[in-house]
Amino acid sequence: MATTTCLLSSARCSAKHPINFKAHDLKTALASVVKPPTQKLKNPSLKVEAVKALKMVSTTILDTMVDFIFQFVDQPMIPSQKNFAPVEEIGELIKVDCFQGNIPEDFPEGVYIRNGSNPLFGGLKLAVSVFGKTDSLWIEGEGMLHALHFKKDEQGKWSFYYKNRYVETDTYKMESKRKKPAFLPIVEGDPLATLAASFFNVLRFGQEYKIMSNTNVFEHGGKHYSTAENYIPQEIDLISLETYGNWNPGRTWSRPLTSHPKKTPGTGELVTVGFEAKKPYCIVGIVSADGKELVHKLDLQLDQCSLFHDVGVTNKYTILVDFMLTLSPERVMKGGSLFKYEREKDARIAVIPRYGDADSIKWFHIEPCVS
Ligand SMILES: [Fe+2]
Incomplete structure (x- = not known):
């Protein structure tokens, strides 16, 4: 029946994690600027309106500052990446008339989903400023779902229909509404520019990066999800391609979730993993077969x-590979890369009993396996 596909090799998988700017402190500082005038207002509704107006003013000021300091420029695409150039969202289901080849007799009806990145506003952007330049990685870009429907009539004649649609994450909706790029690229670039871009993203949106949801599509508990490494999955409808919203397993996961969770043989539970650049660095989670509960969490x-x-x-076991690609916000603060291969260290494999604790993990050291 339905076929879901992760077209992205591990090299494409995004893994952008928050550099720990103190967003709360920044917001508090900003709020302190607007507080005194509103505190003098006695009428509650007037106070609410005044706060809204002041927030709007501060947002406008920040937008103006960013527009003044940074300029978004189309990022050149090298020839090997052109197959990933964005396409238009067509929205409606359309009949596909061109067809080549043969369909096997026992091929089932259903829908084939292809997913991938499809950057908004015509392609990936880089940002130029007095601080230098920041670029997007080619794996970035909003997720788009492409559905190819296979339908067979009573006479056995096949018909094919195609539809595509963006995964409508919160940041997709926000940027679409603005009708122009808003998040500054932060993954690559000059150190000072990366730092400034991260700072402004956090100050304006409370987070450093956009939600991509462009890496994998999977099923669990009868529901379907689109996901990428840097956020929690988005529940989607495989037929309409509508996005229903964030899926936070058990409402207690609270961190990005791997794009490659696995369903366990037998119990049908979902084993997943999530990492962050702050402690606890890595958590393994087990989601119940119906998808409603997070039944086990393990801090590695x-x-x-x-x-x-x-x-x-x-x-009985969960298996993870640590190929010593580490994330360190401190390196960024010193002008280095967020990611680093610790080539001098052995890679290692963790074998963990399904519901084991940290003491039950068995580590097996292996030769570095990523070039
Ligand atoms: Fe991945």
């Missing part, structure tokens, strides 16, 4: 943030 108790990209499962 790592002493550094390491990217555990994929998940393996057997009947």
